[in-house]
Amino acid sequence: MIELSNIEKYYGDYHALRDVSCQIKKGEFFSLLGPSGSGKTTLLRAIAGFEGIDSGAVMIGGQSMAGVPPNKRPTNMVFQSYAIFPHMNVAQNVAYGLRAQRLSKTQTAEMVNKSLDKVGLAGYGERAAHALSGGQRQRVALARALILKPKVLLLDEPLSALDRKLREEMQSELRHLQRSLGITFVLVTHDQEEALTMSDRVAVMFEGQIAQLGTPQSLYKRPTSKRVAQFFGSMNILKAEVRAAQNGVVITQIEGLGVAEIPQDLAPDIQGSSVCVGVRPELMTVLDDDQDAYDKETPAVVTDIEYRGELTYYDVKFEGLDTPVVVSMRNTTNREIKKIGQQVRIGWENASAVLLLDQ
């Protein structure tokens, strides 16, 4: 649906987008995720036509968008501030883009009502724009964009102005809306949880570049760089040395933990190099005495405990490792919480570790 190839963008000396290429499929919920200043909004605005690009190409539906102004593009946008026109009521806002279609009054009213119904604002047509709450403004912005049946809906941090509860509600609502309409959604967000829960695929951006692109699961489970790994949840980063790489398995000596056979397909010439390995806290287990079903087992000492209700976070110290490693355990009815200073055994799997090779 959208094809971005080798996009470069400068603001004066500032290199805002660096060789960005990616394809967004039809009917997909695609997110651009990154911290502020990562270029995600600039990229979205380049797709919408509000920002020119210095080189590269934006294609939408197979057509080049070079020189096509925003009003001629098959995209519509929900702005971060929602940009609800304050001098019009809700119905006038929603009907705003319909003028070019020269519909009769009754046709327009019918479409507006349908559109408002879709976003859960039936009967709000006569409300003044300034009498709306944040959540309602966002729904009006959605209705106003969707009434034009765009091929692509662009959303610029649409949930960042809402409080937590409303944000979670809107996340699932947006997801349902996207599924039922089948329109391609491109969402910009700095909230990794939001990106994970809503998207089919996510492009993680840092400093104007796409650092990694994939499904939420693949990004969480198999990050390729330290930065991506630490952006999603928490990740223990350990130094390691590659012993050998063959048949889709990389044999690695991890500091503190020991030898792991990490399932990852790499060329054999990586042998001997120093690398970083990431291990998620929830993929390691503080073993009780009778449990012994793990690939690997390493002794350690508990140095700190953080009880968070659903989970308990242990800081454990492995032999030969200065910094503590975080291990999280689900609190079940029978599981006893360890004590600080207690000797424990940490169970882990070969697949718990992931190689973080990209800079």
Next chain:
Amino acid sequence: MSKRILTIFMVVFVLFLYAPTLLLPIFAFNDSTFIAFPLSGFTFDWFASLGAAVELRGAAINSLIIASISAVTATTLALLASSATVRYRFPGKGIMIGAIMVPMFLPEIVIGVSLLTVVLLAGFQLSIYTIIMGHTLICTPFSIAILRSSFQQLDPSMEEASLDLGESRFSTFRRVTLPLIMPGVISSLLIAFTISLDEFVIAFFLSGTEPTLPVYIWSQLRFPRKIPSVMALGTLLLLLSICLLTLSEIFRRRSARRLGQKDNGGAW
């Protein structure tokens, strides 16, 4: 104690501001050609005499034409300059804004003399058009100051949303930008109109045979007999100004309420 001093200060301050203006209507209705107390009687004669003064009517019409055209021209120019300078970055922008704003601080006599020189050198006749030129020059900085702040308060995503929803730049201006900055446009028109209406120095230099109202009033002051008529005329102008101010304030409040903005009390 200090509260009482403040109250007295305020009363004296307001008296100082408005007492001279209040003399205008008092003597406009006084049945005597001498501007002095005690008042001698009540009369409408001075107002009636205005109706018969053909020159005065001509001057008033000139002033209204000049003020209207200057206000519209200054506001239009200011709209263009403000929208460009608020939204775009371009080389020499700071210098340009400075250059446009300078006439606000230049002595009017300097502007008047230099414009007169230019007009005479270029071989133009002095007419109401030369005055319009001068007034547009001095009104534009005020209009720009007002409209720049309107544009600065305008969320740029409003216009982007309109473009995004399929409208062209021109219809975006008509359907979104203009309605949203309308309070600023009205303020600009009124301010420019008022400045032009009572401006004397430039009008005096550039007026030729068609005086404006202030120039006409000045010429009448040489004849003591005419002073009460001038007072009557001043009273009418005072009423007109109060009406205009009230109108603009009503309009400003209504549009602020309509746009859901907080009313910040002051007009400009």
